[in-house]
Amino acid sequence: MAKIYFEQTFLILIFIVLCLGSCSRTRSLALESQHPHELQDYVHPIDYSPRSYVAYHTDQSVIIDGEMNEKAWVDMPWTEAFVDIEGDQRPLPTWATRAKMCWNDDFFIIGATMDEPHIWATLTERDAIMYHDDDFEVFIDPDGDGHHYFEFEMNAFNAIWDLYMLYPYGIDNQRNYIMNWDIRGIQTAVHLNGTINDPSDQDSSWSVEIAIPWNTFKDFKSGPHIPKPGEQWRINFSRVDWTMDINDGQYVKRTDTEGKPLPEDNWVWSPTGYINMHKPETWGYVQFERDQTVTFQEEEEEQIKWAMWKIYYAVKACHQLHGENCTLSDTAETKMATDDFVVSPQLDIYQDGFMITAAAKAGGRYTLDHRAQLKYHEKK
Numbered sequence: 001m002a003k004i005y006f007e008q009t010f011l012i013l014i015f016i017v018l019c020l021g022s023c024s025r026t027r028s029l030a031l032e033s034q035h036p037h038e039l040q041d042y043v044h045p046i047d048y049s050p051r052s053y054v055a056y057h058t059d060q061s062v063i064i065d066g067e068m069n070e071k072a073w074v075d076m077p078w079t080e081a082f083v084d085i086e087g088d089q090r091p092l093p094t095w096a097t098r099a100k101m102c103w104n105d106d107f108f109i110i111g112a113t114m115d116e117p118h119i120w121a122t123l124t125e126r127d128a129i130m131y132h133d134d135d136f137e138v139f140i141d142p143d144g145d146g147h148h149y150f151e152f153e154m155n156a157f158n159a160i161w162d163l164y165m166l167y168p169y170g171i172d173n174q175r176n177y178i179m180n181w182d183i184r185g186i187q188t189a190v191h192l193n194g195t196i197n198d199p200s201d202q203d204s205s206w207s208v209e210i211a212i213p214w215n216t217f218k219d220f221k222s223g224p225h226i227p228k229p230g231e232q233w234r235i236n237f238s239r240v241d242w243t244m245d246i247n248d249g250q251y252v253k254r255t256d257t258e259g260k261p262l263p264e265d266n267w268v269w270s271p272t273g274y275i276n277m278h279k280p281e282t283w284g285y286v287q288f289e290r291d292q293t294v295t296f297q298e299e300e301e302e303q304i305k306w307a308m309w310k311i312y313y314a315v316k317a318c319h320q321l322h323g324e325n326c327t328l329s330d331t332a333e334t335k336m337a338t339d340d341f342v343v344s345p346q347l348d349i350y351q352d353g354f355m356i357t358a359a360a361k362a363g364g365r366y367t368l369d370h371r372a373q374l375k376y377h378e379k380k
Contacts (some may be wrong), residue, residue: 020133037322039347042313042319044273046087048306051270051284052296053079055101055108064209066158066178066191068111075292076100079269081182082239087271097239097267101286105212105226107187112136118204118250119196121156127179130154130161131264136208137238141280142221144234144305149220149280152183156206158190164219168278169370187211199246227288232299236283237269281309281374300361304343308368311345315354335364 028041060072061134083096084090100114114136123131130153131137133274141149151163164181188210217225242264243254253261266275270284287296311328318326328347353370360366363379 007143035154037318037326039314039318039326039328041309042310042317044310044313045089046271046273048282051080052287052298053077053101053284054287054289054294054296055103056292057288057290058102058104062102062104062107062109062209062211064109064187064189064211066189066207066209068113068191068207068209072102073100074110076102079237082237082267082269082304083271085238085266085268085271085275085277089272093239093241093265093267095241097237099163099237099269101175102213103288107213108217110138110210110212110237111208111290112237112239113205113207115205116194116241117202117204118199118244118251119156119192119194119206120244121159121196123155123159124157125159126182127161128159130159131240133240134242135240137240137277138210138281139236139277139280140217140220141228141234142217143226143238144280146280147371149234150181150183150216152186152210152212153208154188154190154208156192156196158188158208160188162186165278168280168372169276170278175216183212183216185213185215197251199249199251229288229290229294230297232285232287234280234283235286236277238268238277241265241267262299264283281305281372304358304360305366305368305374307343308345308358308366308374311347311356312368312372315347315349315356 004139031286054077055375056076058072058075060075062070062072070179075235078098078100080098082093084093095115095117097112097114098111100113103108116134119134123130123133133155135153135155138152139149140152147167149165151161151165153161162181162183166176166178167379169176188208191207192203193205193207195201243256243262244251246252255261266277270282272279272282315326326347326349327347343358345356348355348357355370356368358366360376365377365379366374367377368374
């Protein structure tokens with residue numbers, strides 16, 4: 001009986017020791033999981049230097065025929081030549097692309113020319129997936145909040161695709177666009193310096209003109225949808241170009257060893273650093289002016305916004321590695337100065353997401369949330 005009692009007592013002691021060790025490890029793991037993970041500085045793959053352009057008002061007539069030969073266009077500057085979407089991480093484009101912008105009281109007008117020795121296209125219906133052909137694309141976010149922007153694409157047949165984007169891809173798994181949205185009253189045209197779908201000759205280029213009615217923008221920004229002089233919008237352009245071969249007198253996309261088409265080239269005005277156009281925070285700026293002596297004015301507030309975006313990227317990376325228990329480190333990357341103004345962003349993490357806040361130099365504050373929407377809040 002004593003032996004049985006001793007064995008029972010011994011087993012109980014062993015159980016207690018094991019339990020204490022287990023409980024200790026569990027508590028240690030719990031404490032470790034509660035320890036905040038300091039954000040690592042985000043490094044953008046290319047220098048952050050968005051392109052800029054001044055679109056001047058014109059009283060001259062612009063006929064939308066794709067040729068860009070009216071006097072109104074002569075007075076407008078060209079953009080820089082397009083580069084690869086990944087910037088200097090990739091070689092310069094094979095063929096040159098440039099664009100111009102102007103505006104009148106009725107339309108925002110865009111023109112572009114694309115060098116191309118072999119002009120081809122297949123799609124003719126509206127709202128076909130236009131980037132399956134060589135195409136020209138426009139992205140506009142008037143208020144620069146990263147949400148509620150639109151994408152417009154067209155090919156050498158002058159077939160068009162317009163898409164209302166609620167927010168960028170990757171924010172969640174929900175459908176983030178409206179396919180059956182149309183730009184009412186848009187005018188588009190293509191001019192060919194060559195022949196389409198004819199491999200027997202060598203072409204020179206194709207050019208496009210696009211006139212977007214101002215009424216289009218009423219759903220994309222608060223306040224007047226016609227910009228005031230000095231107002232700046234986020235905008236970008238892209239050209240999709242596929243590598244083609246000629247087989248039996250027909251253009252066909254070049255394929256890899258498995259028979260799959262090679263990836264298309266993406267040549268853009270303002271590079272995003274990634275093969276992804278849906279990063280409105282990296283697009284260029286267009287400034288609207290009536291006086292053609294006015295030049296582009298870089299706004300210091302944009303530096304504050306970019307500092308917030310870098311924190312946003314860092315938080316997203318931290319969450320992927322460690323979950324939601326991340327904290328803002330006290331490093332140079334999370335503080336910045338614009339002349340006499342020091343920016344010290346604040347990070348708040350809550351159950352369903354996070355919010356980055358920073359004071360605006362002109363008063364008020366900016367917020368950038370986990371859904372990638374940037375807002376300005378006036379000082380109360």
